[in-house]
Amino acid sequence: MIRSLINRSLQGHLQALIQAGQLPDAAYPPMQCEAPKQPDHGDLAVPFALGAARIAGMNPRALAELLVERLRQDPLIASVEIAGPGFVNLRLSPTAYQQALNAVLNSAGQSVLRDAGHFGRPSCEKPERINVEFVSVNPNGPITIGSGRGAAYGSALCNVLQAAGHTVHREYYINDGVNSEQMRQFALSVRALKLGTEFPEKGYKGDYVQAVADQIEPQGDPDVIWWQQEAQALMLQRQRRDLETFGVAFDTWFSEQTLHDSGRVQACIDELEAKGIADRQPVRRSLKLGKKGVIEDVIVEDQPVDEDDAAGSEPTVWLRSTKLGDDKDRVLRRKDGRLTYIAGDVAYHDDKFNRPANADRLITVLGPDHHGFIGRLNAVVAAMQMSFLQQDQLEDTTKDQAQTGEFVFMNLPDLGSGGELEGLEASAQEQGHLFVDLDRFLIDTGLVKLVPERLAKLHNAIPVKKDGMTLWVAMENPKNREAIDQIQQASGCDVRPVIAHPTAIENAIRKTYTTDSEGEPLSEIDAKRYVSPAERDACQAAAKDAESKLLVQIYQLVRFMKDGQPAPMRKRDGNIYAISDLIEEIGAQAAPQADREEQVRIGRDVARFFYLMRHHDTTFDFDLDLAARQSDENPVFYVQYAHARIEQVLRRAREEAGSLYPDSNAVNGGLAATARDLHEREKQLLLQVCALPDEVALAAEDGAVNRLTNYAMELARAYHGFYDTCRVIDTDAPEVSQQRLALCVAARTALQGVLELLGVSAPLRMDRPAAPSE
RNA sequence: GCCCCGGUAGCUCAGUGGAUAGAGCAGCGGCCUUCUAAGCCGUUGGUCGGAGGUUCGAGUCCUCUCCGGGGCGCCA
Numbered sequence: 001m002i003r004s005l006i007n008r009s010l011q012g013h014l015q016a017l018i019q020a021g022q023l024p025d026a027a028y029p030p031m032q033c034e035a036p037k038q039p040d041h042g043d044l045a046v047p048f049a050l051g052a053a054r055i056a057g058m059n060p061r062a063l064a065e066l067l068v069e070r071l072r073q074d075p076l077i078a079s080v081e082i083a084g085p086g087f088v089n090l091r092l093s094p095t096a097y098q099q100a101l102n103a104v105l106n107s108a109g110q111s112v113l114r115d116a117g118h119f120g121r122p123s124c125e126k127p128e129r130i131n132v133e134f135v136s137v138n139p140n141g142p143i144t145i146g147s148g149r150g151a152a153y154g155s156a157l158c159n160v161l162q163a164a165g166h167t168v169h170r171e172y173y174i175n176d177g178v179n180s181e182q183m184r185q186f187a188l189s190v191r192a193l194k195l196g197t198e199f200p201e202k203g204y205k206g207d208y209v210q211a212v213a214d215q216i217e218p219q220g221d222p223d224v225i226w227w228q229q230e231a232q233a234l235m236l237q238r239q240r241r242d243l244e245t246f247g248v249a250f251d252t253w254f255s256e257q258t259l260h261d262s263g264r265v266q267a268c269i270d271e272l273e274a275k276g277i278a279d280r281q282p283v284r285r286s287l288k289l290g291k292k293g294v295i296e297d298v299i300v301e302d303q304p305v306d307e308d309d310a311a312g313s314e315p316t317v318w319l320r321s322t323k324l325g326d327d328k329d330r331v332l333r334r335k336d337g338r339l340t341y342i343a344g345d346v347a348y349h350d351d352k353f354n355r356p357a358n359a360d361r362l363i364t365v366l367g368p369d370h371h372g373f374i375g376r377l378n379a380v381v382a383a384m385q386m387s388f389l390q391q392d393q394l395e396d397t398t399k400d401q402a403q404t405g406e407f408v409f410m411n412l413p414d415l416g417s418g419g420e421l422e423g424l425e426a427s428a429q430e431q432g433h434l435f436v437d438l439d440r441f442l443i444d445t446g447l448v449k450l451v452p453e454r455l456a457k458l459h460n461a462i463p464v465k466k467d468g469m470t471l472w473v474a475m476e477n478p479k480n481r482e483a484i485d486q487i488q489q490a491s492g493c494d495v496r497p498v499i500a501h502p503t504a505i506e507n508a509i510r511k512t513y514t515t516d517s518e519g520e521p522l523s524e525i526d527a528k529r530y531v532s533p534a535e536r537d538a539c540q541a542a543a544k545d546a547e548s549k550l551l552v553q554i555y556q557l558v559r560f561m562k563d564g565q566p567a568p569m570r571k572r573d574g575n576i577y578a579i580s581d582l583i584e585e586i587g588a589q590a591a592p593q594a595d596r597e598e599q600v601r602i603g604r605d606v607a608r609f610f611y612l613m614r615h616h617d618t619t620f621d622f623d624l625d626l627a628a629r630q631s632d633e634n635p636v637f638y639v640q641y642a643h644a645r646i647e648q649v650l651r652r653a654r655e656e657a658g659s660l661y662p663d664s665n666a667v668n669g670g671l672a673a674t675a676r677d678l679h680e681r682e683k684q685l686l687l688q689v690c691a692l693p694d695e696v697a698l699a700a701e702d703g704a705v706n707r708l709t710n711y712a713m714e715l716a717r718a719y720h721g722f723y724d725t726c727r728v729i730d731t732d733a734p735e736v737s738q739q740r741l742a743l744c745v746a747a748r749t750a751l752q753g754v755l756e757l758l759g760v761s762a763p764l765r766m767d768r769p770a771a772p773s774e
Numbered sequence: 775g776c777c778c779c780g781g782u783a784g785c786u787c788a789g790u791g792g793a794u795a796g797a798g799c800a801g802c803g804g805c806c807u808u809c810u811a812a813g814c815c816g817u818u819g820g821u822c823g824g825a826g827g828u829u830c831g832a833g834u835c836c837u838c839u840c841c842g843g844g845g846c847g848c849c850a
Contacts, residue, residue, distance in 0.1 A: 037793075047792060054830080084793045085830080138850080175850075182850065284848080289776055316848095327776085331848055341850045371778055372846045556779055557844055614787080619779060619843060621786080626799095632812050633799065641812050652809050698790065710788065713797085724805090724814040768810060 002100040002690035004123075006044060006076060006090070007032050013070045014048075022066055028052045033090065035687070042081070042089035043683060049086040060086025097678055100690050104746040112163050112696075112753035120753040122697035124165025131352050132158050134365035135243065136173040139232035140186035142208055142578035143242050145622075146569065147367065149558050151579065152611035152759070154365040155248040156705045157553070159757045164700035169359065172250045173348065176232050176257045178225055179338050186235075187228035190216065206575045208238070242580045247604055247759040254351075256344050264347040265339050268384065269317055269332050272346070277323065277383045277539075278332055280315040285529055286328035298322065298528035319346075321379035322529050323539045324546070330376055342376060349377070349550075350384045362550045363703075374552045378543060381550045386542035553703055555616040562624045582607055589628035605760045609636040612758055613709045635713055636760070642716035643755070644766040646748045649728050653741055656729065676736070681722040682743060688718040689750040696757070705758075712754045719747050 010031040017023045029051050036045040049064040056063055064082045071080045071088070076096040081089050107119040134154025137147050155170070162168045176183065189203035193213035212234045216227075236253075243249070259265050272278035282304075288297040303316065317333040319342070332343045352359055362381070366373060522533055530536040560567040560577075569577050586606050587599030594602065606627050613635070614620035626634060678686070691711065699707045728740040755762045 034790085034792095037789095037796080041793075045793085050792065050830080060830085087793065177850090180850065286847095291776090293777085327846090328848080334848090340848085368778080368844060369846090371844085374777095554778070554845095559843085615779095617779065623786080626786090630812070634812080635798080637812050638798095641810085645810070645813085649809050656809085694790095701790095710797095714788095717797085720813055721815095723809080724811095727809075729809050766810080766812070768812070 002092075002096065002687060003033055003035075003044065003694060005096065005100065006092075009074055009076055010046065010048070013067065013074070016070065017066060023056055023063075026055050028055055035691070036089065041083065041087070042079075043092045043687065044090045046088040046090065047086075049088060053086065064088050092683075094677060097683065097686055101686060101742060101746055104689055104749055105742060107753075108745050108749050110749075112756055113159055116165075118163075118753065120692040120696055120750065121163050121165065122693040122700075127165045127167065128360040129167045129169070129357065130161055130361050130363060131169045131171055131359035132161070132363045132365065133171045133173055135248070136175070137239070138175045138180075138182055138186075139235045139239065140183060140204060141206070141235065141576060142580065143239050143246075144569070145560065145577045145579055145582050146558060148246070148579040148582065148607065149555050149611050149616070150365050150367055151243060151246055151248045152608050153553075153555050153616045153705060156608075156612055156708070156758055157363070157365070157703055159759065160696060160699045160703075160705055160708070163696050163757060166700075169252065169357075170250045171252045171254060171352075174232075174236065174253055174255045174257075175341075176229075176236075176255050177260060177341070177344060178228060178257060180341075183228050183232060184224060187224055187231050190231040191224070191227045194218070207573075208235075208575070208578075211238075242578065245583060245600060245604065246579055247608060254348070256348065259344055259347040259351065260339065264351065265343050268347045268350055269339075269343060272319060272332070272383055273317065275383070275386065277386065278317055278319045280317055282315065284318065284329045285320070285322040287322055287326075289327060295525060298525055300528060319379070319383060320529075321376060321383070323535070324379035324382040325540075325543045326375040326379040330379075342380065345377065346380050346384060349381050353385070353549075361548075363553060364550065365553045365555065368554060368557050371554055374554070377552060378546045378550060382539075382542040382546035385546060385549070386538060551703075553616065556619040558611070559619065559621045560624055561621045567624060579607070586624075586628050590630045590634075601761060605640070606634070606636045608759050609639075609709060612705055615704060615706045635709075637766070639712045639716040639751070639755070640760070640763050641766055642719040643748065643751045643762045644764065645723060646719065646744050646751070647764045649723075649744055650741070650748075653729050676739070679726055681718075681725045682740070685718040685722040685743060685747060688715050689746050692750045692753055695754075708754050708757055712751070712758065715747070715750055715754065719751070722747075 007030075010033065014023075014028065014031045018025050029048070031046065031048040031052075033044040033046045036042060046067070049060045049067060053060040053063050061082060064086045067088050068080045068082060071077050071090065076093055076099075077090050078093040078096075079091040083089050104119050107115070107117065110118045112118045112120045132154060134157075135143065135147055135151050137143065143151060158168045158170050185200055185202050186204050186209075188200040189205075189209055190213045191197060192199040192203065193210055194216055195218075212231050215234050216230050218226075240253075269278065273280075282302060284301050284303055286299050286301070287295050288299055290296040314333075314335060314337065316331055316335045319330045319332050321330050322328060330342050331340050332346070333339050349362070352362055364377065520533060522530055522536060526536055530539065560569070571577055571581065583600055583603035585603070587594070587601070587603030590606065591599055591602050610622055610627050630637065632638065692715075695707055695711045699705055722743070726740060728737065728744060730737045752762045
């Protein structure tokens with residue numbers, strides 16, 4: 001935040017130098033400052049001259065000289081010097097610190113999650129609606145300490161994305177499909193325990209199964225499905241409660257079975273077949289991958305057609321996911337008619353994109369055992385988003401289109417601005433086609449791509465005539481009634497929505513109005529999985545597009561360590577280690593004297609913080625002994641203690657020196673009134689406080705939530721250092737005292753902010769642990 | 775066979791292409807009659823697994839390689 005203040009100023013200086021002709025006008029990298037590694041290098045360092053020297057054709061030090069000359073006049077900067085090969089090191093003026101501090105104080109008492117004006121929220125260049133799915137385990141057991149990592153990571157990721165300015169939807173997918181074998185086994189286990197019938201061979205054991213059985217009261221003799229639904233409902237209840245205790249809440253608990261019940265799954269399979277991306281050919285393709293995912297070969301295996309089955313059953317329906325980059329084709333419907341898990345996934349992802357408040361982007365958080373899912377999920381999204389293929393027809397279209405003269409075009413925002421679009425418009429009009437500019441209709445053009453009638457006809461849509469004209473609208477989301485009505489009203493035409501992949505249509509248009517070749521012919525390997533170059537291009541475009549719409553975040557394994565040894569994931573009594581057990585154990589050991597509620601709070605704080613300490617895509621050892629230790633080594637307490645210390649100081653200030661600290665407004669005003677050179681520790685603390693929005697932005701950018709635990713520790717360190725050196729409450733020096741109180745409030749604001757994002761509490765006080773008796 | 779992750783101080787790990795690679799713990803030595811010592815300060819400790827390459831500059835990017843951890847091969 002303080003950096004963006006300076007960065008703005010730096011950019012201004014750069015522009016001024018260019019305008020004054022002191023620097024050649026060229027494409028320089030942005031001039032930005034960074035935190036120097038060594039404190040004696042100043043408050044901030046600007047490495048700009050190093051990178052820009054070559055572009056400007058000057059040596060770095062000479063360029064740095066130019067900068068220094070201007071920077072000396074900047075009121076935010078106290079001193080400047082050139083160091084090393086061409087670094088410009090800055091020391092900030094009291095004014096700069098003051099401005100920064102006041103900006104932070106304005107956020108005191110606010111929530112970084114809910115208050116958009118909070119200083120810790122970076123400015124978001126492109127706010128998106130993001131659906132984040134996480135945890136999503138089968139409802140046949142409690143949330144384990146393994147999935148605990150996904151729960152902690154997913155929930156913190158959501159917080160970070162939200163603070164970064166996005167609209168986040170937290171979602172849990174319930175794998176409650178009635179034809180799931182695992183769930184059937186679970187139901188049978190519960191029934192056996194309840195009725196004393198024979199226990200299934202692959203049954204589920206453990207106290208929690210018994211607990212579920214105890215709660216079920218069967219009337220009459222219900223079937224297995226009934227048992228399954230009862231059992232999973234109860235298990236889900238437990239999961240939900242445990243997750244809540246762990247500080248994890250969802251906006252939507254989405255049931256897989258509802259997709260089957262409503263027929264959506266079957267409808268999606270039909271749609272995929274109509275598109276030509278799924279079929280019933282008795283073959284399966286798989287990709288032979290070499291290093292770096294290069295496709296070395298496509299293996300086509302014939303699938304046996306069993307004569308005996310032929311009578312009553314239908315052929316297997318295959319999703320040709322190899323066309324979309326997955327390493328093998330996937331079964332959507334088995335020949336006995338059962339729908340596969342992936343078939344449900346197709347409908348589920350389709351649903352996520354087609355809700356009233358649909359998502360721009362999906363993030364799915366999965367565990368290490370789901371690593372192989374990335375390719376198939378991407379294929380699933382690509383398949384549903386892509387246009388109807390029917391390869392031979394598509395080829396046809398591109399050849400014949402130019403002669404039909406039956407096009408209606410609408411503005412195609414994806415084609416970009418300027419010449420290219422105007423060129424298309426001109427050539428369309430030359431040939432007597434109508435070009436409709438959506439901007440004139442004031443419609444959200446992001447929803448609408450374009451309308452080539454003949455192409456649309458091939459997409460199985462039915463024409464409607466009005467004044468001899470039909471408007472075919474190719475949309476990414478053809479179920480958006482609101483948008484369709486809007487277009488209908490604005491254009492005065494009948495509107496037919498068509499689902500179509502924008503890139504495929506864009507290519508078709510290009511081919512019609514340019515003399516470009518029809519693309520590279522199929523390579524020998526590609527000929528084994530694609531019918532035509534057009535199909536290849538459409539599939540690859542769809543797969544690439546899917547990659548930008550679905551981000552799969554895989555978190556790596558956690559190893560729990562006890563006494564320096566890996567601890568088993570089961571407890572001694574054979575029960576699964578649940579996240580609730582972990583919370584209770586840590587709480588009980590770390591605070592044996594506290595009441596239960598307090599122990600749960602402590603257990604949750606420690607567990608969450610520990611899970612989040614390492615990058616999610618890295619295996620890490622969860623040190624159970626350290627987690628349960630109530631000492632200086634435990635980083636959670638180190639951070640929380642900093643907050644408790646601040647609270648203590650502020651309490652004391654109110655009690656003992658009320659004149660210094662009548663209310664927070666006075667602290668604010670008192671600070672603005674005075675300017676003095678800050679103590680080195682004060683500067684370090686304030687700089688650290690001001691780094692919060694930068695950290696949030698970086699964490700949101702690549703999902704690296706662990707940055708914030710590091711930040712929290714550094715911030716706490718800065719505060720502890722300040723606290724030990726700088727006396728806050730001092731009635732003999734009221735002005736300094738007030739400034740330091742303000743600094744405390746600022747530090748508290750940042751600490752509360754980062755802890756809120758991590759889902760860890762900020763305690764008002766922490767009593768010293770009793771000294772171990774000798 | 776392929777994919778993902780890791781290899782940095784004795785241990786656990788930080789380290790957006792930039793200056794002399796940093797913390798914590800462990801070791802050693804200091805600091806409580808002043809806001810909570812769950813704290814602070816000083817100090818010891820390094821061929822960043824190895825080899826090439828990219829460039830003004832590489833722990834960071836690319837290629838190859840060695841050693842660990844995990845995963846995948848119509849089960850969801």
